[in-house]
Amino acid sequence: MGLCGCKCKERLGAARDAALESSSQGQRIQSPHQLRHTYWRKSTNTPQIIEALILDSLKAIRSLVENDQEPPEELFKLHNIADQDDGWIQIVNSMVQVVPIEEPLGPAVITLLLDDCPLPNKEAVLRLSRQFNLSGKNRVLRGKDPRRQRNICIVLGVLAEKLSGPSSVAVLTQGTLDFLISNLEEDVEPVVTLFSLIALEKFAQTSENKITIKRELKLAGDPLKRLESRLGSNDLIEAQVGFCAQWCLDNLFVVEGRKFSFETVNMTGINAMLNTRDVSEYLKISPDGLEARCDAYTFESVRCTYPVSDGAWYYEASLLSPGVMQIGWATKLSKFLNHEGYGIGDDEYSIAYDGCRELVWHNAKSTPVPSGRWVAGDTFGSLLDIDNAKVTFFLNGRLVASTELSFKNSSEYFVGASFMSFQQCRFNFGSRPFLFPPSDVDFKCFNDYAHLSDRDRVVLPRHLQLEALRNMSIKEDSCTICFDSKAVTTLKPCGHSGFCKNCTLQLIECPMCRGVIEHYIEEPP
Numbered sequence: 001m002g003l004c005g006c007k008c009k010e011r012l013g014a015a016r017d018a019a020l021e022s023s024s025q026g027q028r029i030q031s032p033h034q035l036r037h038t039y040w041r042k043s044t045n046t047p048q049i050i051e052a053l054i055l056d057s058l059k060a061i062r063s064l065v066e067n068d069q070e071p072p073e074e075l076f077k078l079h080n081i082a083d084q085d086d087g088w089i090q091i092v093n094s095m096v097q098v099v100p101i102e103e104p105l106g107p108a109v110i111t112l113l114l115d116d117c118p119l120p121n122k123e124a125v126l127r128l129s130r131q132f133n134l135s136g137k138n139r140v141l142r143g144k145d146p147r148r149q150r151n152i153c154i155v156l157g158v159l160a161e162k163l164s165g166p167s168s169v170a171v172l173t174q175g176t177l178d179f180l181i182s183n184l185e186e187d188v189e190p191v192v193t194l195f196s197l198i199a200l201e202k203f204a205q206t207s208e209n210k211i212t213i214k215r216e217l218k219l220a221g222d223p224l225k226r227l228e229s230r231l232g233s234n235d236l237i238e239a240q241v242g243f244c245a246q247w248c249l250d251n252l253f254v255v256e257g258r259k260f261s262f263e264t265v266n267m268t269g270i271n272a273m274l275n276t277r278d279v280s281e282y283l284k285i286s287p288d289g290l291e292a293r294c295d296a297y298t299f300e301s302v303r304c305t306y307p308v309s310d311g312a313w314y315y316e317a318s319l320l321s322p323g324v325m326q327i328g329w330a331t332k333l334s335k336f337l338n339h340e341g342y343g344i345g346d347d348e349y350s351i352a353y354d355g356c357r358e359l360v361w362h363n364a365k366s367t368p369v370p371s372g373r374w375v376a377g378d379t380f381g382s383l384l385d386i387d388n389a390k391v392t393f394f395l396n397g398r399l400v401a402s403t404e405l406s407f408k409n410s411s412e413y414f415v416g417a418s419f420m421s422f423q424q425c426r427f428n429f430g431s432r433p434f435l436f437p438p439s440d441v442d443f444k445c446f447n448d449y450a451h452l453s454d455r456d457r458v459v460l461p462r463h464l465q466l467e468a469l470r471n472m473s474i475k476e477d478s479c480t481i482c483f484d485s486k487a488v489t490t491l492k493p494c495g496h497s498g499f500c501k502n503c504t505l506q507l508i509e510c511p512m513c514r515g516v517i518e519h520y521i522e523e524p525p
Contacts (some may be wrong), residue, residue: 001364002299002324002341002420050094053078058099058109062357075116081217082117085124096151101191104322104356108421111297114158122167125159134175136182139192146189153180153195160202160209161297168206172213181216184223190237193227194216197244198295198422204252222248225258236320236376240424243293243320247284250461260461261287267457272306272414272429272446275460277482279303280338283419287459291426293320294419296489298338301419303330304429306450307412308402312385312443314368315415316434319355320424322376327425328352329384329391330416331407335506343418349407350416353400354392355380360393360401369393372400379435380425383443397436415446479503481511488523491515 053074060072079238081087095113099106120128132152141144156176160168182188204210224245231242233460238522250261265287273289294300317327326343330350336343336453345352345361352361355374359366374380374395389405415427428434430445437443480489485500491507494515499507504520 001326001346001361001366002338002418003345006057023392026337033493044353047090049092049484050078050081050090051098054091054094054098054113061109061112062105074166077114077115079116079118085120086118086126088120088124089128089131092155093131096148096155097145099151101147101150105197105324106151106325107195110151110154111421114155115162115297119162122163122170122522125163125167125171129171129173129176132176134173134179136178138179139182139185140189140499141187142189144189145363146192149183149189149192150195153183153192153199156180157195157199157202157272158201158297161205164206168203169208172203177212177216181213181220181223184220184227186226190235190241192236194244195229197224197241197248201244201248201252201295205497210252217253222255225255232351235329240293240320242292243286243424244295246287247293250287251463260464262459262461264451270447270449270451270457272431273425273457274302274306275305275454277484278305278414280336283340285459286426289457289459290428290431291424292417292419293424295422296338297343297421299343299418299420300338301336301343304415304427304446305334306429306445306446307414307455308386308446308449309382309412310386312383312387312441313413314408314434314438314443314445315384315430316428316436317380317417317425319374319376319378319380320426320429321422322374322378323423324354324356324420325417325423325425326354327380327417328354328361328382328393328415329405329413331410331413332502333410333505334416335508336418337508344416345418349404349410351391351403351407352416352418353380353382355395362402362403362406367401367403369401381434381436381438382415383438383441386413392438394436489520490523491517492519492521 021456057072057074057078058397060074078091082091091113097111099110133416138149140149159171163171180196180200183192200213204213227241227245229242230238231246233239233242239386246261249255249258261290263377267288270288270290274285274292276285276289279285279302280300282294282298283300283302284293284295285302326345328344328351330344334344334347334350342364344350346364348363354361355372358372360369372395379396384390384405386405389408391403391405392399393401430447477486479485479500480498481503482500487498487500489499489501489504491510494510494513496510501522502510507517509515
């Protein structure tokens, strides 16, 4: 389940609305959360108090795993402080100062806290920007403490996404742009370079900013082309920088004369990969289909291309980051609800391991795994024994968890994974030797049995995907969601139709009327 299941903001807002409603009717505020709001509105919020609340929130959120849990008390207090512009600015400055760079959940918690706080006005954001006093002189050279600059980059990325349009353009001042682009130089701490790239990507969601950034990158000598060479580096942060630089070059800041990565990647020997047609909307997939990364603030998921139905199967994933990922197995019935924080392991048709919080997930319920913490550089492995209805999870060849395959009546199983913000790993389905293959069981690997068509091997950049869709000749009876399979189902009780069976299985509400789907009727072939 994604961090806090994306429910914290909803519950905080509900408590705030209830307090306002009670106040407007002249009633006494009775809710404990409302009482907290009242107290903290009257208290003096020093930087020390706010910093302590942020660090306490960081600890509390690590243990917040169930969707029906109340958000940590610290979040209510921070939410209330942020109601005023001065309080919001204090919170952001405190996060920049105190969120540790070694904490795996740190970047995700910064985004959560900022997304949860009331939306600031443009003037408050510009005041904050002036306090940061950003310019090309702010870059942190290798060997220096990069915490403040990294956290500033994360904050800028969140603001770029929250304040789209003219407000986002206003925030991207010349000083901010110089700061971000100067961080792309070779002598800058790689973690600052990484989050500067992500911030530039977020700002480029506004078309005017995108034009400005492309112009400045060209004037700077196209630094993304240099950064792309870090792909596959033994330094895992450098490797993430290379991945993000390549993704930006393919999808956002296209350089004239450079071939797209899908045109140059070597796909020889890769017969199974992550399915680019079975993925939630914001997950980034590498050109060879074996690496996945999430830089969105939602919980992004993907399944592999090849399903298995009997026997024992094994795969591995190399972790480039140590944060919240739920990696395991799913059926076609498993649903990706990225905006709700649901992914692999969060329904009855999937199971997953989360080594950041040391949990096994199934049906949105978690089971603790003692001594199961993963770190960047670890190799995660999983063995699915369908005949004996058993799933086993490994870290660097060490068994960390074994559990019953409780959805064993399903006919097909896929490798599946879900990613919180700023997480990345690389899968091995057998196209290269496994690092820690199980020695006590005969197993199959996907690459020996799977096959990919030429079309399925291509991972197109998103703008080329959209162009291909626009140019595609769509049959009248095609599914209105995927435009690929034939529309054969009618939703009940609303009666809307025009969907294929595979897409229907992913739906909870009708996409036409938002009515709840109780069942569906499939037309005969």
